[in-house]
Amino acid sequence: xxxxxxxxxxxxxxxxxxxxxxTHSSYANECKKENNERLEFLGDSVLSVIISDYIFRRLPxxxxxxxxxxxxxxVCEQSLNEISKKISLSKFILLGKxxxxxxxxxxxxxxxxxxxAVLAAIYLDGGMETARKWVIDLMRDSINExxxxxxxxxxxxxxxxALQKGTQGKVTYRTIGESGLxxxxxxxxxxxVDDVPKNKGTGHSKKEAEQxxxxxxxxxxxxxx
Numbered sequence: 001x002x003x004x005x006x007x008x009x010x011x012x013x014x015x016x017x018x019x020x021x022x023t024h025s026s027y028a029n030e031c032k033k034e035n036n037e038r039l040e041f042l043g044d045s046v047l048s049v050i051i052s053d054y055i056f057r058r059l060p061x062x063x064x065x066x067x068x069x070x071x072x073x074x075v076c077e078q079s080l081n082e083i084s085k086k087i088s089l090s091k092f093i094l095l096g097k098x099x100x101x102x103x104x105x106x107x108x109x110x111x112x113x114x115x116x117a118v119l120a121a122i123y124l125d126g127g128m129e130t131a132r133k134w135v136i137d138l139m140r141d142s143i144n145e146x147x148x149x150x151x152x153x154x155x156x157x158x159x160x161x162a163l164q165k166g167t168q169g170k171v172t173y174r175t176i177g178e179s180g181l182x183x184x185x186x187x188x189x190x191x192x193v194d195d196v197p198k199n200k201g202t203g204h205s206k207k208e209a210e211q212x213x214x215x216x217x218x219x220x221x222x223x224x225x
Contacts (some may be wrong), residue, residue: 008087008118010134012125019094024110026096036117039052042114046123047075050132051139052187059147069161073146073154074139078144080112083138089114091106101186109205155214162223170194173210189213 001015005021012018021039021105028035029074051071059067073079084090104110123131136143160171170193177188188202189209199220201213 004117006094007092008089009125009137010122010126010130010136012121014125014155017121017125021121022051022092022114023094024096024104024114026099026104027094028094036114038115039120040113041120042123042197043118043120044075046119046128046131047116047135050135051075053132054136055143055147058143066198069154069157070143070146072157073141076154076211077112080115080143081108083142084111086138089118094205096183098181099183102181104183105203109203109208136145141214155211155218158223159214159218160192162218162221171214173213175206176200191217193217 001018003037004018005011017039020034021036023036025037027033034188045122048071052067055062055067055070055074059070062070090105093105093114096149097108099110114164119131119135122134156171160169161171163171172192172195173194174190174191175187178185179188180186184204186202186204187206187209188199188200189206189212191199191210191213192198196214199213200216201209201211201216203209203212
């Protein structure tokens with residue numbers, strides 16, 4: 001774990017936390033170890049607090065609606081996957097043989113979950129201030145891009161805003177299908193506007209499928225390319 005700690009830029013007092021943070025459920029099932037899902041749950045909340053606090057202080061004249069949009073964009077699956085590349089996180093994730101063979105190491109949902117789990121491990125090991133510094137140092141460039149309008153696209157938020165400007169407004173998402181093995185599932189999601197089905201999207205997580213469904217509908221509306 002020494003190489004991992006050097007790459008992520010933090011030395012653990014309790015290295016077992018880091019090992020658990022990197023342990024995907026597929027590996028845990030094969031080797032009878034604890035997986036990273038509980039840490040991912042905690043890390044999701046820690047990340048939300050850190051990003052909310054940072055942009056709240058940095059942007060004192062921005063209203064709640066825009067702050068929410070910025071936060072959603074920064075903590076989305078795609079954003080965390082890209083940020084994880086800075087520390088080569090995917091190469092350190094412990095995957096089961098089946099997950100490895102089906103490309104799990106490149107799957108955004110797995111990498112982003114591991115990122116949140118590592119953040120939770122740092123938070124538990126070193127405290128909130130240490131976790132905050134680690135995240136902000138990694139995400140500062142991304143934050144700058146997002147608040148200047150050049151960051152990752154959160155298509156669900158974009159769709160909601162586009163529809164609210166017209167006569168339609170209520171957007172919901174419904175999972176209509178699942179296929180594949182447990183370690184390589186593909187979800188199909190339908191986006192509904194005022195309870196009327198509009199478009200569909202697929203992805204290796206429900207979040208990804210929802211984003212793709214929203215993207216498809218925005219394209220049909222001529223709002224994005």
